[in-house]
Amino acid sequence: MADAVTDYRPMWEGLGLDLGAHDLLLSAIPMMYADAYLSQTDRPEGMAYFDFVLSEIHGLRIKELMDHKAAGGTVIGTFCLYVPEEIIRALGGLSVGLCAGAEWAYDEVERLLPRNTCALIKSFMGFKIGKVCPYVESCDLVIGETTCDGKKKAYELFGELAPVYVMELPQMKRPADQALWRGEIDRLVAKLEEVTGRRLTAEALSKAIKEVNDKRRALQRLNAARKASPVPISGKDALLAVQVAFYDDVPRFTQMVNAIADELEQRIAAGTGALPAGAPRVLVTGSPMSIPNWKLHDVIEKAGGAVVMEELCTGSRYYEKLVDETATDIDGMLDAVAEKYLDINCACFTPNPGRTEDVVRLAQEYGADGIVHYALQFCAPYQIEATTIERAAQKAGLPVLRIDTDYSMEDVGQLSTRVEAFLEMIG
Numbered sequence: 001m002a003d004a005v006t007d008y009r010p011m012w013e014g015l016g017l018d019l020g021a022h023d024l025l026l027s028a029i030p031m032m033y034a035d036a037y038l039s040q041t042d043r044p045e046g047m048a049y050f051d052f053v054l055s056e057i058h059g060l061r062i063k064e065l066m067d068h069k070a071a072g073g074t075v076i077g078t079f080c081l082y083v084p085e086e087i088i089r090a091l092g093g094l095s096v097g098l099c100a101g102a103e104w105a106y107d108e109v110e111r112l113l114p115r116n117t118c119a120l121i122k123s124f125m126g127f128k129i130g131k132v133c134p135y136v137e138s139c140d141l142v143i144g145e146t147t148c149d150g151k152k153k154a155y156e157l158f159g160e161l162a163p164v165y166v167m168e169l170p171q172m173k174r175p176a177d178q179a180l181w182r183g184e185i186d187r188l189v190a191k192l193e194e195v196t197g198r199r200l201t202a203e204a205l206s207k208a209i210k211e212v213n214d215k216r217r218a219l220q221r222l223n224a225a226r227k228a229s230p231v232p233i234s235g236k237d238a239l240l241a242v243q244v245a246f247y248d249d250v251p252r253f254t255q256m257v258n259a260i261a262d263e264l265e266q267r268i269a270a271g272t273g274a275l276p277a278g279a280p281r282v283l284v285t286g287s288p289m290s291i292p293n294w295k296l297h298d299v300i301e302k303a304g305g306a307v308v309m310e311e312l313c314t315g316s317r318y319y320e321k322l323v324d325e326t327a328t329d330i331d332g333m334l335d336a337v338a339e340k341y342l343d344i345n346c347a348c349f350t351p352n353p354g355r356t357e358d359v360v361r362l363a364q365e366y367g368a369d370g371i372v373h374y375a376l377q378f379c380a381p382y383q384i385e386a387t388t389i390e391r392a393a394q395k396a397g398l399p400v401l402r403i404d405t406d407y408s409m410e411d412v413g414q415l416s417t418r419v420e421a422f423l424e425m426i427g
């Protein structure tokens with residue numbers, strides 16, 4: 001196992017990173033992490049694992065990816081929840097989420113993309129153009145998807161910089177769309193077989209489905225503990241666990257999250273909270289929050305609120321649903337994979353009643369006093385769907401605060417004022 005003093009610079013250099021720029025990025029993350037995470041009191045002890053993972057964010061995990069490639073494996077990058085990691089895993093690939101949560105190289109990005117592009121897209125383009133992300137540089141293939149227009153068109157330009165394969169995701173869920181999606185799953189298998197040089201087997205797919213389901217089950221356990229009052233883990237810590245789920249080693253992650261879930265159950269029995277019992281409870285819903293985007297949770301919890309659930313792709317949308325494990329042949333397993341993934345409720349779909357129902361249900365299950373709807377600026381699907389969510393929430397007696405923001409820290413003061421007023425109102 002690598003230790004804290006391991007020199008990773010030769011590895012980063014070998015990946016073609018811009019070492020000077022990369023140093024700058026790596027010096028910023030510990031400060032952000034210390035301010036948002038290490039400043040918390042009453043954290044579960046098991047979160048020490050995530051402190052370690054973050055301290056090694058471009059180190060140990062990248063080395064593991066490199067070792068995996070050296071042993072004949074592949075690394076496959078993804079940007080979206082709809083790309084089935086079970087298939088990647090079954091073909092000897094390691095799946096890494098590439099969405100980025102920080103501003104980088106925007107000057108260069110804005111020469112390619114309009115200024116009014118969402119921060120998530122600008123960020124992943126910036127990390128690639130600026131050569132500061134060892135994850136994307138490790139990838140043998142990057143899989144995009146036809147979700148929102150911004151992503152779909154950005155992949156055309158991203159494809160000039162990296163090997164990209166785009167899956168066609170329907171935008172409705174009728175039988176004809178399900179058939180199209182099932183065909184896309186077959187086409188993905190064929191593409192990944194070509195890239196990995198392996199054939200998909202029922203045995204490998206069944207094992208991968210079980211392993212990824214186990215990861216999601218562990219996250220379900222961790223998050224179920226957040227129904228308790230006082231809440232035994234902060235929203236920030238729970239968010240971090242899901243963010244890391246996109247790139248960490250699957251069995252290790254599952255084991256560590258189950259250990260945290262055990263600890264949370266003990267904390268509930270002992271009445272130990274990570275945040276005060278009377279803290280106003282908030283559900284956050286909207287656009288995804290990629291590492292190191294902890295801004296909104298940090299604002300809410302520093303203002304005295306407790307985020308008790310995320311209806312986000314970096315939240316319940318990632319772990320709530322499992323792939324059915326009963327099929328025994330490849331076709332049946334791929335049917336189950338296709339069905340589970342098309343059942344995700346992204347705002348790119350129309351209509352999208354499932355998300356509205358999920359938001360209200362989760363807010364009620366987790367005892368939320370109010371909902372914060374978070375949208376990245378210029379993210380039309382979530383900004384527009386906020387109206388539908390707000391109407392349904394208000395009908396259920398749940399107040400809503402709508403926040404449209406980006407990755408800059410310039411509006412933190414203004415956001416804090418709005419969040420404080422909202423917490424006072426719902427508390």
Ligand code: BJ8
Binds near residue numbers: 347381
């Ligand atoms: S399943 S939310 S990960 S598409 S924030 S790029 S929608 S303009 S990320 Fe997403 Fe898959 Fe849906 Fe989830 Fe466009 Fe909005 Fe930007 Fe977005």
